[in-house]
Amino acid sequence: MSDRTPPRPAPRAWAAAGAAAALTGLAASHLVAAFTGPRAAPLSAVADVVIAASPPPATEWAIQTFGTADKPILQAGIIVALAVVGAACGLLWRRNRWAGLTVIGLFAAVGAASAATREALGAAAIVPSLIAAAVAAGIMFWWSGPGTEAGPTGRRRFLVAAAGVAVAAAAGSFLVRRFVPAQVEADRAQLDLPEPDLPAPAPGEVDFDQDGLASWHTGNDEFYRIDTAITSPQVEVDSWRLRVHGMVGRTRTYTFDDLLGRELIERDITLCCVSNPIGGELIGNARWLGVSLADLLAESEPDPEADQLVSRSHDGWTAGSPTGAVFDGRDALIAIGMNGSPLPIDHGWPARLIIPGLYGYVSATKWLTELELTRFSDYDPYWIQRGWSGPGPIKTASRIDTPRSNAAAGTVTVAGVAWAQHRGIAAVHLRVDDGPWTECELAEAPSTDTWRQWRFEWEAEPGDHDLTVRATDGDGRPQTSDVTDPKPSGATGLHNVKISVA
Ligand SMILES: Nc1nc2c(c(=O)[nH]1)N[C@H]1C(S)=C(S)[C@@H](COP(=O)(O)O)O[C@H]1N2
Numbered sequence: 289m290s291d292r293t294p295p296r297p298a299p300r301a302w303a304a305a306g307a308a309a310a311l312t313g314l315a316a317s318h319l320v321a322a323f324t325g326p327r328a329a330p331l332s333a334v335a336d337v338v339i340a341a342s343p344p345p346a347t348e349w350a351i352q353t354f355g356t357a358d359k360p361i362l363q364a365g366i367i368v369a370l371a372v373v374g375a376a377c378g379l380l381w382r383r384n385r386w387a388g389l390t391v392i393g394l395f396a397a398v399g400a401a402s403a404a405t406r407e408a409l410g411a412a413a414i415v416p417s418l419i420a421a422a423v424a425a426g427i428m429f430w431w432s433g434p435g436t437e438a439g440p441t442g443r444r445r446f447l448v449a450a451a452g453v454a455v456a457a458a459a460g461s462f463l464v465r466r467f468v469p470a471q472v473e474a475d476r477a478q479l480d481l482p483e484p485d486l487p488a489p490a491p492g493e494v495d496f497d498q499d500g501l502a503s504w505h506t507g508n509d510e511f512y513r514i515d516t517a518i519t520s521p522q523v524e525v526d527s528w529r530l531r532v533h534g535m536v537g538r539t540r541t542y543t544f545d546d547l548l549g550r551e552l553i554e555r556d557i558t559l560c561c562v563s564n565p566i567g568g569e570l571i572g573n574a575r576w577l578g579v580s581l582a583d584l585l586a587e588s589e590p591d592p593e594a595d596q597l598v599s600r601s602h603d604g605w606t607a608g609s610p611t612g613a614v615f616d617g618r619d620a621l622i623a624i625g626m627n628g629s630p631l632p633i634d635h636g637w638p639a640r641l642i643i644p645g646l647y648g649y650v651s652a653t654k655w656l657t658e659l660e661l662t663r664f665s666d667y668d669p670y671w672i673q674r675g676w677s678g679p680g681p682i683k684t685a686s687r688i689d690t691p692r693s694n695a696a697a698g699t700v701t702v703a704g705v706a707w708a709q710h711r712g713i714a715a716v717h718l719r720v721d722d723g724p725w726t727e728c729e730l731a732e733a734p735s736t737d738t739w740r741q742w743r744f745e746w747e748a749e750p751g752d753h754d755l756t757v758r759a760t761d762g763d764g765r766p767q768t769s770d771v772t773d774p775k776p777s778g779a780t781g782l783h784n785v786k787i788s789v790a
């Protein structure tokens with residue numbers, strides 16, 4: 289019998305094993321969640337909780353700094369943090385396996401509690417987190433067992449195997465989510481959108497087709513996406529219900545088929561985000577298909593004293609819209625279609641609100657499930673609780689899309705978009721350096737509810753130049769040059785670009 293005990297692995301090997309165990313557990317849980325419902329995956333659930341618990345300045349900073357990349361960055365941060373905790377757990381396990389196990393248990397509890405408390409997720413949502421803990425603990429037992437004490441070869445084999453399991457699980461969950469259409473995707477694919485009863489008016493000559501200029505219609509894949517959901521809610525259309533309640537004569541509930549059976553209205557409406565900085569991209573123009581919000585609400589006999597319509601989503605987000613805007617005859621819609629297809633999951637499948645003239649945070653609830661008539665003095669919705677102010681209308685704005693930095697001397701087409709939804713755009717002016725404001729050519733628009741393209745033929749001379757744009761809304765009010773932040777009610781100021789002409 290040999291009396292040589294193999295040397296114990298060095299601390300750094302334990303740290304590596306711990307990190308590998310944590311990441312493998314995470315990958316395994318995501319593979320499970322790919323089948324049971326992606327919102328229950330620990331990464332998604334914990335990120336959701338982090339977003340909900342973050343102080344508003346932190347989330348606003350993230351949106352301003354990273355734009356729509358804020359969520360992938362948050363998730364990457366959580367993965368890195370988990371690897372660090374895993375490494376620490378490995379070191380702890382080296383001294384005391386029970387301490388290591390306790391840390392794994394605590395982290396599983398955080399993931400499970402995050403998932404189970406998410407709106408519309410039940411107790412079964414804890415399963416992926418439990419799987420993560422079981423896999424991580426299993427790996428640590430294996431690591432601390434006899435095989436790895438056989439020396440460096442055994443350890444290397446271990447790390448390779450653990451990495452293999454992690455990569456396989458991550459790849460597996462990616463493939464499942466990519467190729468096995470979830471029930472919601474299947475439902476969506478099966479839906480044959482009916483023809484509109486009231487088709488959108490012919491938009492006219494709306495698009496200059498200019499290189500570098502945002503196209504007048506924004507495709508679903510290019511349409512900006514802003515919401516608090518890390519993983520879009522997966523709403524089953526058969527069990528979906530829309531409930532109307534609050535200050536109403538009678539409460540009513542609608543199914544998706546009820547909506548399909550109503551008069552369907554198709555309209556071009558430009559949606560934009562209050563967080564959009566001057567010159568920013570958080571705006572898009574789509575052709576929406578939906579039912580009249582005002583007509584549907586009227587069936588519940590709303591109390592005229594109600595001044596706020598609170599809309600609530602499947603994942604518990606809320607918006608508060610002024611009933612004045614809902615009932616004044618504008619095309620406020622419960623939308624089920626976007627640019628000719630059923631609403632994409634990320635844009636609110638199966639139904640969302642669209643109210644022309646209001647920023648998204650007070651009007652455009654996705655994954656809509658509830659409409660509650662109430663008063664502004666009685667309830668503050670999600671972003672109002674976080675210091676934004678309602679019910680501000682969209683501020684007049686304009687953007688230079690092209691050129692953005694360089695141009696060749698000679699005739700240069702300067703072009704962009706301008707918007708002031710529900711008041712419309714009456715004029716756009718461009719100023720070169722300190723010159724006079726010169727009126728630009730406007731493309732047509734079918735209504736006051738969409739943005740409008742503009743262009744200007746500029747005789748550009750070599751050197752550095754400064755272009756500034758200013759829109760005037762349908763009420764004749766020019767855009768203010770006062771510079772204010774997006775918070776609390778939308779940015780103001782004029783978009784300006786520096787062009788070097790050669
Ligand atoms: N359920 C839900 N709906 C939501 C939000 C959200 O966070 N959750 N964000 C709102 C905001 S702030 C905007 S600007 C619009 C954006 O809609 P889009 O992602 O389809 O462009 O959705 C609105 N609807």
Ligand SMILES: [Mo]
Binds near residue numbers: 648
């Ligand atoms: Mo927004």
